[in-house]
Amino acid sequence: MPAPSPREQMILAAMSLFQREGYAAASWRRIVQESGAPWGSAHHYFPKGKEQLGLAALEMASQTVAASMARCFPEGGVAADGVRQLFEGGAKLLTKSGFTAGCPICTVALETAPQSPTLTETCNSAFQLWRQTIADGLVRCGMSAPYAAKLAVLALAAFEGALVQARTAQSQEPMLDCATMLEQLCREPKSGA
Amino acid sequence: MPAPSPREQMILAAMSLFQREGYAAASWRRIVQESGAPWGSAHHYFPKGKEQLGLAALEMASQTVAASMARCFPEGGVAADGVRQLFEGGAKLLTKSGFTAGCPICTVALETAPQSPTLTETCNSAFQLWRQTIADGLVRCGMSAPYAAKLAVLALAAFEGALVQARTAQSQEPMLDCATMLEQLCREPKSGA
DNA sequence: TAATAACTAGGACGATCGTCATAGTCCACC
DNA sequence: GGTGGACTATGACGATCGTCCTAGTTATTA
Numbered sequence: 001m002p003a004p005s006p007r008e009q010m011i012l013a014a015m016s017l018f019q020r021e022g023y024a025a026a027s028w029r030r031i032v033q034e035s036g037a038p039w040g041s042a043h044h045y046f047p048k049g050k051e052q053l054g055l056a057a058l059e060m061a062s063q064t065v066a067a068s069m070a071r072c073f074p075e076g077g078v079a080a081d082g083v084r085q086l087f088e089g090g091a092k093l094l095t096k097s098g099f100t101a102g103c104p105i106c107t108v109a110l111e112t113a114p115q116s117p118t119l120t121e122t123c124n125s126a127f128q129l130w131r132q133t134i135a136d137g138l139v140r141c142g143m144s145a146p147y148a149a150k151l152a153v154l155a156l157a158a159f160e161g162a163l164v165q166a167r168t169a170q171s172q173e174p175m176l177d178c179a180t181m182l183e184q185l186c187r188e189p190k191s192g193a
Numbered sequence: 194m195p196a197p198s199p200r201e202q203m204i205l206a207a208m209s210l211f212q213r214e215g216y217a218a219a220s221w222r223r224i225v226q227e228s229g230a231p232w233g234s235a236h237h238y239f240p241k242g243k244e245q246l247g248l249a250a251l252e253m254a255s256q257t258v259a260a261s262m263a264r265c266f267p268e269g270g271v272a273a274d275g276v277r278q279l280f281e282g283g284a285k286l287l288t289k290s291g292f293t294a295g296c297p298i299c300t301v302a303l304e305t306a307p308q309s310p311t312l313t314e315t316c317n318s319a320f321q322l323w324r325q326t327i328a329d330g331l332v333r334c335g336m337s338a339p340y341a342a343k344l345a346v347l348a349l350a351a352f353e354g355a356l357v358q359a360r361t362a363q364s365q366e367p368m369l370d371c372a373t374m375l376e377q378l379c380r381e382p383k384s385g386a
Numbered sequence: 387t388a389a390t391a392a393c394t395a396g397g398a399c400g401a402t403c404g405t406c407a408t409a410g411t412c413c414a415c416c
Numbered sequence: 417g418g419t420g421g422a423c424t425a426t427g428a429c430g431a432t433c434g435t436c437c438t439a440g441t442t443a444t445t446a
Contacts, residue, residue, distance in 0.1 A: 006423090022304040024217035028404055040424035043406075050404065099307050107303040109361045111215040114292055124361045153367050154351055154374040157358060161350030168302045168317045174346050181347040185374060199393090221434055233394035236436075243434065 006037035007045045013037075014057035018104035019097075023054060023111045023119070054108070055122055061104045062126035066133045073137025080186040082137055083155060087179035090163060091172040099170045106160050131156050143186070155182055199230035200238045206230075207250035211297035212290075216247060216304045216312075247301070248315055254297045255319035259326045266330025273379040275330055276348060280372035283356060284365040292363045299353050324349050336379070348375055 004012065013035030017026035028050050032042045046053040068089060073082035094101065109123040131152045138148035158178045165174035197205065206228030210219035221243050225235045239246040261282065266275040287294065302316040324345045331341035351371045358367035 021308070022215060022217060024215060025304065027402075029402080038424055040410095040426075041422095044423060049406095102303055102306075106357055109357055110295055110300040110303060111218065113295075113361045114363060115214065120361060127358050127361055150370055150374055153355070153358070153370040157351045157354030157367060157371050158347055159350075159354065160357055161352065161354035162346070164299055164302055164353055165320050165346070165350060168306045168313060168320055170307055174350060177343055177346040178350050181343055181378060185378065220432075222432080231394050233396070233440095237393060242436095 009035040009037040019101040022107045058122045069133045079141040080183040084179045087175045091175035202228040202230040212294040215300045251315045262326045272334040273376040276375045277372045280368045284368035
């Protein structure tokens with residue numbers, strides 16, 4: 001890596017703190033401190049203050065996660081495998097962090113929605129992007145678009161929810177259990193009306 | 194209601210603030226103020242401070258939610274109907290609050306797990322209780338115990354995750370979509386290994 | 387009725403919050 | 417080799433944080 005700029009350092013640090021403790025606990029001072037970025041430049045790069053930095057962090061998280069999600073569903077793959085990979089990937093990251101790092105968007109959304117319109121809108125866009133990313137992936141695996149759209153909502157909800165359970169229980173099990181159940185819905189795309 | 198005691202008032206207010214803005218934003222002062230309880234008595238009822246009050250609020254939330262969950266699955270009912278009722282109930286409460294009130298446990302868990310051992314443990318117990326409550330309900334509807342246990346994990350995860358999506362999007366749709374998909378898993382308790 | 391406990395009022399304490407202003411340093415470019 | 421703009425250092429500002437203390441009020445006993 002070519003030594004990230006102070007601006008990037010701060011965004012990364014904010015994202016990390018959002019994951020671990022949420023928006024309110026991620027104070028301006030702690031973000032700057034943990035980032036290692038120079039103290040004086042914080043207000044220079046984000047003259048509108050904490051919310052501006054928060055927005056940037058959420059947007060970066062949104063893109064990063066979407067990219068990893070897309071990678072789970074290669075062209076011509078199997079839908080169920082993609083879902084499993086998605087959940088296993090999440091479980092792995094969670095474990096690697098010692099069960100401290102969850103989803104930054106989810107945490108911030110719960111703290112601020114719908115109180116802060118800008119933050120809420122950014123979180124909403126992230127969820128929308130992720131739903132679409134999963135749905136597109138499922139379609140790439142041969143699933144019909146309408147069914148994929150519905151399943152993507154459930155998959156994302158289960159992903160976020162399982163992440164919370166897994167983190168709280170400090171165990172991967174909820175993630176893997178959910179994956180198993182969801183695989184079933186991938187293999188039987190049609191039945192009821 | 195026979196006029197709740199100051200202690201109950203404070204617990205209720207803390208629960209409400211946890212739902213709306215999380216643990217960090219729910220300051221000792223705001224809790225006491227919103228509760229309408231007398232200022233001076235806060236430290237008298239909870240001499241160990243904010244964490245003690247937080248614990249009490251989480252425990253009350255745990256019990257309250259578990260009771261509503263159990264009511265969704267009456268003896269001899271249909272599993273799919275129970276799941277739908279669960280999600281519709283959640284969606285209704287969320288809407289009634291103007292999409293401001295989510296799950297207090299989930300919010301606090303994301304902010305504090307696993308940093309604060311006591312809070313994390315309480316959140317974990319709540320999730321465990323809820324999983325068990327849903328699983329018991331599904332068994333009451335005739336489902337096999339092992340399958341019900343697995344489905345309960347997914348149902349709870351989807352419930353929490355859909356709640357976040359719905360709140361952020363300010364729409365019931367994610368909740369109802371998830372319910373529809375989950376109903377499918379209720380009707381086909383067996384297929385794969 | 388007296389005394390003993392339970393509860394309430396109100397504020398002081400140091401720490402930390404987000405914001406902002408001012409001065410100083412660095413470096414690219416003419 | 418200056419000169420101007422980008423960046424950094426440092427700390428003051430008022431507000432709010434969680435905690436804790438002392439004095440006052442109310443209720444419950446003997």
